[in-house]
Amino acid sequence: xxxxxxxxxxxxxxxxxxxxxxxxxxxxxxxxxxxxxxxxxxxxxxxxxxxxxxxxxxxxxxxxxxxxxxxxxxxxxxxxxxxxxxxxxxxxxxx
Amino acid sequence: xxxxxxxxxxxxxxxxxxxxxxxxxxxxxxxxxxxxxxxxxxxxxxxxxxxxxxxxxxxxxxxxxxxxxxxxxxxxxxxxxxxxxxxxxxxxxxxxxxxxxxxxxxxxxxxxxxxxxxxxxxxxxxxxxxxxxxxxxxxxxxxxxxxxxxxxxxxxxxxxxxxxxxxxxxxxxxxxxxxxxxxxxxxxxxxxxxxxxxxxxxxxxxxxxxxxxxxxxxxxxxxxxxxxxxxxxxxxxxxxxxxxxxxxxxxxxxxxxxxxxxxxxxxxxxxxxxxxxxxxxxxxxxxxxxxxxxxxxxxxxxxxxxxxxxxxxxxxxxxxxxxxxxxxxxxxxxxxxxxxxxxxxxxxxxxxxxxxxxxxxxxxxxxxxxxxxxxxxxxxxxxxxxxxxxxxxxxxxxxxxxxxxxxxxxxxxxxxxxxxxxxxxxxxxxxxxxxxxxxxxxxxxxxxxxxxxxxxxxxxxxxxxxxxxxxxxxxxxxxxxxxxxxxxxxxxxxx
Numbered sequence: 001x002x003x004x005x006x007x008x009x010x011x012x013x014x015x016x017x018x019x020x021x022x023x024x025x026x027x028x029x030x031x032x033x034x035x036x037x038x039x040x041x042x043x044x045x046x047x048x049x050x051x052x053x054x055x056x057x058x059x060x061x062x063x064x065x066x067x068x069x070x071x072x073x074x075x076x077x078x079x080x081x082x083x084x085x086x087x088x089x090x091x092x093x094x095x
Numbered sequence: 096x097x098x099x100x101x102x103x104x105x106x107x108x109x110x111x112x113x114x115x116x117x118x119x120x121x122x123x124x125x126x127x128x129x130x131x132x133x134x135x136x137x138x139x140x141x142x143x144x145x146x147x148x149x150x151x152x153x154x155x156x157x158x159x160x161x162x163x164x165x166x167x168x169x170x171x172x173x174x175x176x177x178x179x180x181x182x183x184x185x186x187x188x189x190x191x192x193x194x195x196x197x198x199x200x201x202x203x204x205x206x207x208x209x210x211x212x213x214x215x216x217x218x219x220x221x222x223x224x225x226x227x228x229x230x231x232x233x234x235x236x237x238x239x240x241x242x243x244x245x246x247x248x249x250x251x252x253x254x255x256x257x258x259x260x261x262x263x264x265x266x267x268x269x270x271x272x273x274x275x276x277x278x279x280x281x282x283x284x285x286x287x288x289x290x291x292x293x294x295x296x297x298x299x300x301x302x303x304x305x306x307x308x309x310x311x312x313x314x315x316x317x318x319x320x321x322x323x324x325x326x327x328x329x330x331x332x333x334x335x336x337x338x339x340x341x342x343x344x345x346x347x348x349x350x351x352x353x354x355x356x357x358x359x360x361x362x363x364x365x366x367x368x369x370x371x372x373x374x375x376x377x378x379x380x381x382x383x384x385x386x387x388x389x390x391x392x393x394x395x396x397x398x399x400x401x402x403x404x405x406x407x408x409x410x411x412x413x414x415x416x417x418x419x420x421x422x423x424x425x426x427x428x429x430x431x432x433x434x435x436x437x438x439x440x441x442x443x444x445x446x447x448x449x450x451x452x453x454x455x456x457x458x459x460x461x462x463x464x465x466x467x468x469x470x471x472x473x474x475x476x477x478x479x480x481x482x483x484x485x486x487x488x489x490x491x492x493x494x495x496x497x498x499x500x501x502x503x504x505x506x507x508x509x510x511x512x513x514x515x516x517x518x519x520x521x522x523x524x525x526x527x528x529x530x531x532x533x534x535x536x537x538x539x540x541x542x543x544x545x546x547x548x549x550x551x552x553x554x555x556x557x558x559x560x561x562x563x564x565x566x567x568x569x570x571x572x573x574x575x576x577x578x579x580x581x582x583x584x585x586x587x588x589x590x
Binding site for chain 2: 003011012014015016017018019027030031033034035037038039040041042043044046049050051052053054055056058060061063072075076078079080081082088090091092093
């Protein structure tokens, strides 16, 4: 499978990473190189093999749905690039 | 006594208990060594005040008696671990200025045991790399050199700062993390010992996530005994990590008898790669001979899906990374790009991530995005997870046939020069992990032990792979190998 520039642009958009148009051909080449390496997996017979979900045979643990922590607004916001009046601030989302 | 920063954890512990030295003295010796080693660029955030505070507290505790093994021992912490109030940025620009309000479980356990954090260690950005060349802090440099050649060499990656600091005696030991070989490859490149425990042994809570189903923390040390001591402190169940195992942690050090008589050691034929340097091949067969001489039985085994481990890894790890790294959006922590008038939230995300993530991280996030995208999920991601099941089964079959541990080279070559791989395509760099990545995919414990020098005087390591949860037995085999190999070389100080 070969990735063209428009696919590369689409992937960059999905990943929310700005890629300038003039960088797209090189990016597409890199993807193709890596995907070419990955294509080896097609040689393996995986018929009837379950995809691994957990490397150690354990059932994901459950716990009671109750509050164990909280009331730390200051700490939560301490590292925000822009926090105002107790909230994270971002550019306008809706017009 | 030798210079205090050159001691092993075990030697320093014993000296502290006998009253021959103090944690303050040990810590001062390390801080001095760190300040004289800026050329290695291993420590990227130094915490001398915090270290002295902890050292004094440790000395009080030792005087009061009954202090744990790690009490008073100065160590370095990889920048991937969140440490309260101390910069923790996973060597990424996007986490510039981030000072966590909490402490990772592993570094908390080490602190609770009284160990002294000297600072944070360099690494590849988000642990994505095999040479410590993707770091926002610049390259970490190995203390080793090829004879009299002054070309700078890589300490390996991603835990390159940890490996460099331990090899150069800037600290007695360090934490590392290993997603595809990031503890074992740098350990092998620097003549140090590094163990990645069984998946689930160490809590992942508070460690910046790369690929959650593969990431494990582990110690990087000067000896196998030290690895046993430090690993024991790092392990244990943590309710904050749902994949953390509810299993008792044995006294690993007490299991180091060096007696491996009757143990069956497997030699996997698929690890004999085309073009493998003769020196690596010889190291490997010498290692097998040493274990045989110590009373182990050497058997040939087959791990038929080995060849597919790297391609499976380069689907699964980027897929998980693309999901884990979605949180770096310029809203909650770290750095936000400067925006132009009229930019909305999408531009904020895209610009922040474009300037905050380095090239390799961007590439992996995008590859991960692609393999998870509609239409390709089955062809890439699910297929890779199926192959992963087969890779794990290869190991299960070997263990079911009676093999106790598996011996392989740790890396396909000795350390290369910084910048030497710049022109190579990314896949060439990925090949560094060819012997280690299978172990992460199968969730097994693996340890790198220094076993010899190449013709240029650079360290070479062997890897031992053990059964799940059998780190104690694995470390004992590593101990026997260490004793037989008698590796004592140290880099000559040039920095």
